[in-house]
Amino acid sequence: EAGVAQSPRYKIIEKRQSVAFWCNPISGHATLYWYQQILGQGPKLLIQFQNNGVVDDSQLPKDRFSAERLKGVDSTLKIQPAKLEDSAVYLCASSSRAEGTDTQYFGPGTRLTVL
Amino acid sequence: AQSVTQLDSQVPVFEEAPVELRCNYSSSVSVYLFWYVQYPNQGLQLLLKYLSGSTLVESINGFEAEFNKSQTSFHFRKPSVHISDTAEYFCAVSPLSGTYKYIFGTGTRLKVLA
Structure with a gap:
């Protein structure tokens, strides 16, 4: 079974530029998560999708961050x-309630450096 | 709301020695508990999870963790570590209902010395 795929793996941009990350979850997983992991910290949930609907985006800085999950897959x-403080690793994870729990499986992450 | 505390930010240990990584949590509701490992430049890999039943959970790789409800802890142990176990270890909790949102600790960096 293929795992969670993310691209790109690394990205370097100047402040005030825009950037986009892509995630393809495990096939059949209805729930998809985006996390921000700043160096030396644990991952922090940014947004959670159930199919293509948003379940939780309470910690997403909506003035600059946006996310979508069209067709309930990618x-x-x-x-x-x-901003400089956006330098972090962005992790995508997916889970399936069909397993009887909500164990999350993580992709390799995208390391963003903002100069 | 839930919170997770991993008191040890770094744990150095010699190869073949035992190790314990501590995890304490706070929650007003029952939770699932997890340990994940993160190797350099990689995502998180699930090591152990406690959902219900026996309070001692074990993996085929020799890791184990014990859930202690009275002490709200889920400490991770390995009787004999290898150089390859050097990594960052994260404890996480998730409520049994609702959004199943994960709350992670700040991580413990395990460094195995030769």
Whole structure:
């Protein structure tokens, strides 16, 4: 079974530029998550989708971050404009309630550096 | 609301020695508990999870963790570590209902010394 795929793996941009990350979850997983992991910290949930609907986006900085999950499969996370403090690893995860729990499976992440 | 505390930010240990990584949590509702490992430049990999039943959960790789409800802890142990176990370890909790949102601790960096 293929895992969670993310691209790109690394991205370097100047502040005030825009950037987008892509995630393809495990096939059949209805729930998709985006996390921000700042160096030295644990992952922090940015947004959670159930199919193509948003379940929780309470910690998403909506003035600059946006995310969508069209057709309930792939998802993109966008930052516009980027700030220095957005430098972090952005992790995508997916889960399936069919397993009887909500174990989350993570992709390799995208490391963003904002200069 | 839930919170997770991993008191040890770094744990150095010699190869083949035992190790315990501590995790304490706070929650007003019952939770699932997880341990994940993160190797450099990689995502998080699930090591162990406690959902219900026996309070001691074990993996085929020799890891184990014990859920202690009275102490609200889920400490991770391995009787003999290898150089390859060097990584960042994260404890996480998730409520049994609702959005199943994960709350992660700040992580413990395990460094195994030769």
